[in-house]
Amino acid sequence: MRKLFGDKNEESSTEIKKVESELPKESGDSKLTDVNYSRNKHYKKGVSLMADERMDDAARAFEDALRMDPGHVDSLLKLGYTRFHMNDFSSAMEAYNKVHEIDVTNAESWNLKGLIYYRQKNYDKALDCVEKAIDSNPTDGMSWYNKACYHSLLNHIPESIEALKRSIEIDVKNAKKAVKDKDFENIRADEGYRRIVEVVVLESVRQGYRKVGQIVWTTMVGKLEVEDAARKLIEKGLLIKTEKNLGLQKVEEYEIVPELADKIGVEKKGFFGAARKSQPIVIQNLKEISETVHAAKTAIEKGDVKEIISQLDVFIDPSKKGGQMIEYFFEEHRDIRLFKARLNDKGSEYLEGNKQKMINLMDEIEMMITKKLRSEAAQSS
Template sequence: MKKPFGRKSKEIDESNVKKEKVEETSLVDSDYNRKKLFKKGINLMADEKLEDAIVVFEQALRIEPNNIETLMKLGYARFHLEDYGEALKIYDKILDVDVTNPEAWNLKGLVHYEQKNFSKALDSVDKAIETDPTYAMAWYNKACFLSLLNQVPESLESLKRSIEIDVKNARRSIRDKDFSNVRIEEGFKRIQEVVVLESVRQGYHTLGSIVWTTFLDKADAETALRKLLEKGLIVKNEKRDGLSRIPIYDLAPNVAEKLGKEKKGLFGITRKTLPKPVKNLKELSQAIQSVRESIEEEDLEKTIEIFDTFIDPAKSGEQMIENFFDEHREIRLWKIRLKDRGEEYLIENKEKMLVLFGNIEATITKKLRNEISYSADKSQ
């Protein structure tokens, strides 16, 4: 049997199970037993004890048969045990409860993908995209399925769309065998240029380091670098290495200002220099404090109102998309659910919301410290 968590990245990107132990609390509420079983199941999945996790999730479902969160993890465990028939039944049950659940549609598509039924897989991810047009992984999977169906132009368009939403999908596509039908196309060559440009932006300046970080063949990397030079997106210089000189590449000044740079520090850790003007992280942090209070107080109207701060591009939406894209999508979906289901949905998802905003706040605090430290270093 395949190692359960060693599958393709596209299969687990949206349902990643972190190798973390979930602490059990002694909080007493009407749903305590289900939550306790759910957390136990997550811990078992983290230990790759999927059969045991399935037993526990099924026990939790006896308490609340239509709990989406539990059903999703049960389907995920069945999927990784290659019990595709049962996984499909579970995803269909989720969609009976919530036909607009994009993750369930995407995962259903991956089951059909494993069964080599690419037409059905394509239909499923199309429904995921209809529900959430910014679902990058669904667009990526759609590109894979279209390639396997030999619909080359459509595959490239979907892949480009997925990269526009999440640039990491460009690098992911380089070694994905599902794109063997489109790899020779000029459109795919341009995607290789995106991958190389991103590598340079992250601070990898030599051909060897670019090949290493992008997984491109040396010839493809050289071709991409030449095209980027011709377009004026990068510049080429040389540095001395003993008696010889090595070509080094960097972003053209105007591109660097627009994209920002990531410079490698000690131990290979990168630190991003945000493009000017620097976003107002303090305002975002204050909004997070306000929304956490409203969630704690279970104030539905106030929570929906503050959510708009994180979604509206005229407020902090643009900054959220730039720095917290996945979280931005989650908040947007939460806002829709809150309007549809009201206070009950807020109470059910209170803990999840608080965790997400707590994580964002921790990241923002770290970014603020880095910015202050970096500004101080530059002024010396």
């Protein structure tokens, strides 16, 4: 089960980008102005060494960073990461425990603890950990995915299907991952799982892969499964099948019905394979997020803690705007989760000291929305 990491080269590059985006930008006088300069230098060195799969050296770099700042959560998480990949599970668990001594609600650390128990085939404890991760961050699609895996391995079929559906609602790419994951062997015969294959086929068609062979190649789903899923999607009125002449041959293709295509946006593959995306749904999502930004700012300015929490929940809840916020404003989504958690804990006391920070964040999101809307308008013109 590839719970956290994909292709080694790809995951290393992604890991570097994710980590470096969180670090302060260096300038000419950063050694003087950044009190954490040395710590961050060791931290970034460790990330680079991880990318080269030099886990021993990476671990030493993170340990150097922690000698300078024992409470640096990112270094603790990455140290646990390296130890996990070195199969030193006790040291990895020790690092994650230290994270929870600092912040018991750290969702990433709970999820990573679950992976240790998973590798040890202790699925009950893995499930307990991932439940805590979801309690801390209910919009983390990977935690929901892992929860589905653990339930499947424990032969909890309905619970596995429900968790997998939640995971796919947050990130549709999890559907594609699930159809190849051996951890779901126990649920493959379930009707709910077969509907997940339909989601994979529908998403492939949306991305511009309209022939059966293309869908098989991009998803690794068997040809018969693809054809069966496509047939069911046609019966449900979501797909239509067309025939096109290619020389002396007729080629069957699938298309999303126009009404649905207008809602979800589709990609069209050009002559050289480039995709151009129809963006009505993106523009609509951005406008709806903008409306929530205005409502949240109004509540913050009034100092209404209950209303602020209610508005921030719109940004977080996957059934509202949580998924879109993760897609378009990942860093800001994390900040909003922190604001909400602190307001729940401390109420007016926290608001009084952080009111301007919250307003500034809403202003930043508003500016980013304006830029994205202009970009979408330019692409569609």
